[in-house]
Amino acid sequence: MRYLIDFGFLKSGRVISAFRKVDRADFVLASQRASAYADYPLPLFKLQTVSAPSVVAIMTEALALEGGESVLEVGTGSGYQACILAEVVGERGLVVSVERVPELFDYARQKISAHGAENVELVCGDGSQGHAARAPYDGIIATCGAPSVPEPLFKQLKEGGRMVIPVGGTHFQDLLLVEKIRGKQVTRNLLPVMFVPMHGKHGFRE
Ligand code: SAH
Numbered sequence: 240m241r242y243l244i245d246f247g248f249l250k251s252g253r254v255i256s257a258f259r260k261v262d263r264a265d266f267v268l269a270s271q272r273a274s275a276y277a278d279y280p281l282p283l284f285k286l287q288t289v290s291a292p293s294v295v296a297i298m299t300e301a302l303a304l305e306g307g308e309s310v311l312e313v314g315t316g317s318g319y320q321a322c323i324l325a326e327v328v329g330e331r332g333l334v335v336s337v338e339r340v341p342e343l344f345d346y347a348r349q350k351i352s353a354h355g356a357e358n359v360e361l362v363c364g365d366g367s368q369g370h371a372a373r374a375p376y377d378g379i380i381a382t383c384g385a386p387s388v389p390e391p392l393f394k395q396l397k398e399g400g401r402m403v404i405p406v407g408g409t410h411f412q413d414l415l416l417v418e419k420i421r422g423k424q425v426t427r428n429l430l431p432v433m434f435v436p437m438h439g440k441h442g443f444r445e
Contacts, residue, residue, distance in 0.1 A: 250300055267319075268284070295319070298380055298414070301416050304327045304328055307329060308332050309334075309373065310332070311335050311380070312366075312381075313336075313392070313437065314435075317347060326356075336359060337363075337364055338363060339363070344361060366381075369389070375397040379400070383405070383437035384435070388415070390441065396419045399418070401416060402417040405432050413429075414430050415427065
């Protein structure tokens, strides 16, 4: 935790306090608990992973949340990132997180309810299409790599909103920060990353 601040991954008070409240050890598989604080991704099941803490920090900071926002996450996985976001947006905010694999959806549901986050709404389905029912969102975060920015996700982003999303191939991607400014995509390339692929209609074919 300390190194995330010392090396500048964590900057804002809200995100730092979220990292203090949400313990990664509670979200990883029991067999991985000894590595819970290592700065690398940890395996879940179905070949999916919980992202490295530094990457969770970078992506959360990139959304520049101040509390009270609604955020869409594509790829709930363990539920760790969703709980971090839930702390950052606070009680007045909402996190909608979409997971496509039913076993992970169930796993995350248990983990999130054990953590006690009440402002997280979980959806089982294809998040490459977003979740129109709760749109538009102030922020969108994809924790799986897409071939390009899925059009429905950009559409579901509010004017002035921010999206962080890995875009590239099925193994290596660029982490993009996409802002909606006067309806147009303004994109910054943050850093090279490795995420599992986003599948589904606007993702990669399985
Ligand atoms: N954010 C997670 C890590 C996610 S790993 C955490 O904090 O633990 C990436 C996840 O994206 C996997 O669980 C995978 O099943 C999911 N995924 C891939 N394509 C998806 C899609 N189209 N819709 C929703 N989830 C998807």
